[in-house]
Amino acid sequence: MELRKFRKKSPWILHYNAGSCNGCDIEILACLAPKYDIERFGMINTGNPKQSDILLITGPVTKRSRERIVELYAQMPEPKVVVCCGSCASTGGVFRGMYNIEGGVDQYIPVDVYVAGCACRPEQIIDGVVVALGILEEKNKEIEKSIKLAKAPVIEESQVNRREIAGTIF
Amino acid sequence: MMSNLLICISLVILAPIIGGLVYGIERKVKARMQRRIGPPIMQPFYDFMKLADKRAMIVHSAHAFFGIMHFVSLWFALGVLIFGGDLILVIFLHLMSTALLILGGFSTRSIFSHLGANRSAISALAYEPVLILIAVSIYMVTGSFDISSIFDANVPVLLYKMPLAFVALLLILPIKLKKSPFDVAEAHQEITGGAEIEYSGIFFEFLYTAKWLDYVFCYALVFIFAGNNLILGAGLVIGTFLYINALDNSTARVNYRQMLRFALAVALPIAFINLLITIF
Numbered sequence: 001m002e003l004r005k006f007r008k009k010s011p012w013i014l015h016y017n018a019g020s021c022n023g024c025d026i027e028i029l030a031c032l033a034p035k036y037d038i039e040r041f042g043m044i045n046t047g048n049p050k051q052s053d054i055l056l057i058t059g060p061v062t063k064r065s066r067e068r069i070v071e072l073y074a075q076m077p078e079p080k081v082v083v084c085c086g087s088c089a090s091t092g093g094v095f096r097g098m099y100n101i102e103g104g105v106d107q108y109i110p111v112d113v114y115v116a117g118c119a120c121r122p123e124q125i126i127d128g129v130v131v132a133l134g135i136l137e138e139k140n141k142e143i144e145k146s147i148k149l150a151k152a153p154v155i156e157e158s159q160v161n162r163r164e165i166a167g168t169i170f
Numbered sequence: 171m172m173s174n175l176l177i178c179i180s181l182v183i184l185a186p187i188i189g190g191l192v193y194g195i196e197r198k199v200k201a202r203m204q205r206r207i208g209p210p211i212m213q214p215f216y217d218f219m220k221l222a223d224k225r226a227m228i229v230h231s232a233h234a235f236f237g238i239m240h241f242v243s244l245w246f247a248l249g250v251l252i253f254g255g256d257l258i259l260v261i262f263l264h265l266m267s268t269a270l271l272i273l274g275g276f277s278t279r280s281i282f283s284h285l286g287a288n289r290s291a292i293s294a295l296a297y298e299p300v301l302i303l304i305a306v307s308i309y310m311v312t313g314s315f316d317i318s319s320i321f322d323a324n325v326p327v328l329l330y331k332m333p334l335a336f337v338a339l340l341l342i343l344p345i346k347l348k349k350s351p352f353d354v355a356e357a358h359q360e361i362t363g364g365a366e367i368e369y370s371g372i373f374f375e376f377l378y379t380a381k382w383l384d385y386v387f388c389y390a391l392v393f394i395f396a397g398n399n400l401i402l403g404a405g406l407v408i409g410t411f412l413y414i415n416a417l418d419n420s421t422a423r424v425n426y427r428q429m430l431r432f433a434l435a436v437a438l439p440i441a442f443i444n445l446l447i448t449i450f
Contacts, residue, residue, distance in 0.1 A: 006219035037206040039197075042213050047362045050227065050370035053220070077225040077370050 007053065007079065008133045010042040014052035014076065018069055018105065020059025023119035024086040028056060031122045038126060049075040054132055056125075060088040060095045061102040073109045079139040081112040081132045085125055090114040182249045189382025190214040192389070196415060203419045214382065218375060226371040229278045234373045236274030237366075241376040243267040244383045251390055254318030257305045261298070264387065267380070268294050275365030286364020289355040292426050296352075296433035297342040303441035304335045310448040320397050327397045329406070334444035336395050340410065341437040345429065346388055349414055351421040352429045360423070 017025055031038045032045055046052045049072045061069060073082070084105050087093035092103040105111055112135045115128035181188075194211040201208025210216075228234045247263035250256070268290060275287025305315065311331050312319045320328060329336055345352040356364050366377045392410045396403030424432070 003219055003223040006216050007223065009216040010213065010220045012217075034204055034206045037201070037208075039201065039209050040207040042209045042216055047358065048367055050368065051221075051363075051374055053224075077227050079224070 004137060007136050011054050011129070011133055011136065012044050012046045012052040013054045013056055013129075014047065014049050014072065015045055015056045015058075016069065016072055018057050018059045018065040018089065019062035019101075020086070020088060024058035024089070027119050027122050028058065028085065028125060031125055036122045036126065038129070043129070050077065052076060053080055053136060054129060055080065055082045056085055056129075057082065057089045057105050058085045060092045061105055061108060062100055063102060066102055066108055069105065070108055079136055081136045081139070082109060083113045083115060083128050083132050084111050085115045085128070086120045087116060087118045090116065093118060178253050181252050182245075185245065185248055185252075185386045186379050186382055189379075189384075189386040190218070192385045192411075193382050196385075196411070199412075199415050200419060203415060214378075217378065221375045221378065222372055224371040226373065228370075228373060229368050233274055233277045233368065236270050236277060237369050237373050237376050240267050240270040240274065241380040241383070243270060244380050244387070248383055248387050248390070251317060251387065254316060254321070256315045257308060257317055258302075258315050260317070261301050261305060265294060265298060271365050271377075271380075274369075278368045280368050282361045282363075282367045283365055285361045286355060286357075286367065289357075289361075289426055290365055292430055293345050293348075293352070293355045296430050297345045297437075300338050300342045300433065300437045300441045303438070303445050304339060307332050307335050307441070307445045307448045310445065317394060320394050327395075327399055327402065329395045329397075329402070332444050332448055334440050334447065338437045338441040338444065339391065339395075340413065341440070342433060343388055343392075343410065343414060344417060345433060347384060347414060349418040351417070351424045352432075353423055354426045354429055357423065 015025070015028055030036060043054075049055075053076075055073060055076060057069065059065075073080075082105070084090045088095060089105050090111075092101055095101045096103060102108070113128045113132045115124050117124055120128075191211065191214075193214045194209075197213060198208045198211055243263060244267040247260055247267060250263060251260045272287045272290050272294075275283045275290065278284075308320065308328065309315050311326070311328060312322070344350070348356040356366075361367070366374065369377055389407045389410065392406050393403045396406050
């Protein structure tokens with residue numbers, strides 16, 4: 001029996017607010033409520049990184065929350081996917097360039113799905129999570145290997161860019 | 171006699187599967203009570219298969235060992251219950267499985283784990299005396315602590331003989347099953363699972379399956395109140411199932427002090443009055 005196909009059937013969600021205005025968070029809670037009811041796909045909002053598969057992040061990364069994001073990501077056992085909910089989590093949004101904002105979530109951890117919108121609608125979140133489930137099913141041991149950064153990060157227009165500096169896999 | 175033994179063995183082996191089905195139906199029923207569609211009935215087994223595929227991360231080996239032994243001792247307690255063993259021994263074994271979970275919770279440095287273990291201990295303090303009193307009342311009626319003696323033909327149905335004990339059991343079952351309003355030990359929104367928080371992957375699977383076994387254990391305790399009358403037993407189990415889910419959906423969590431006060435000031439006196447009635 002292929003265990004891989006069961007990943008799609010019971011995705012457990014960890015929701016983290018990295019400094020959001022709470023707009024995307026109430027949309028995520030609306031997904032759990034009776035109207036959209038994502039529990040019918042077997043999703044549970046666990047709130048526990050050690051037992052979850054999908055990391056849902058809302059809001060731009062603030063200086064306070066960046067260590068916590070990396071910590072939460074490290075505590076989740078593989079296979080795992082990261083979904084950014086809303087413009088702020090994807091790029092920094094309207095907060096980009098502010099003194100306390102580090103930019104999008106992908107500055108610090110690898111992101112699989114970006115969900116646009118301010119705030120993103122519950123339908124979009126469900127769509128994004130369904131795309132993430134496809135990625136979760138394809139993940140294999142090769143992807144789980146860690147990568148080492150080869151170059152120093154680039155700083156352009158006060159944003160730290162770590163996208164282009166990922167080196168070869170050791 | 172031989173067929174009886176076969177039924178007992180197959181019940182013990184199939185207990186996790188029955189418990190998983192009960193849990194699946196419960197999630198469905200709970201969702202329908204909230205006007206949601208709810209997950210499929212096989213959902214607990216999908217979760218089981220998925221958890222088997224996740225990377226196993228352990229805090230330390232003793233922590234993982236306590237989790238596994240929690241499952242094993244609970245299964246053993248259920249086996250003794252199904253084979254008609256000593257009721258006191260069954261309650262003791264169930265308490266031992268809870269104690270192993272508490273030890274596992276205290277063996278890590280996570281504060282949520284400590285809080286959950288603490289509250290599990292308080293829950294055990296709340297329901298254990300009532301269970302013991304119910305067991306003693308059953309001894310007063312049947313003249314033996316053996317569960318198999320309840321199913322003798324000449325023993326009256328326990329529900330008619332001691333209805334107050336059944337009421338006391340109904341009052342403490344939400345504490346045992348960690349259901350609202352007495353789910354302080356688990357409290358997913360508050361301490362995110364309590365003692366089970368540090369388990370992951372295949373080690374969490376043992377705790378997840380132990381939860382299913384707990385359902386079978388509690389509903390088996392309800393079932394023995396009907397004695398030989400199988401139809402009454404099925405009715406009692408279904409009624410209790412609906413009662414627990416309706417209670418879970420309609421009430422908010424109380425804090426552990428209120429839970430302890432309720433169990434010791436309401437449920438325990440009811441069980442004690444029941445014991446006095448069975449003696450005289």
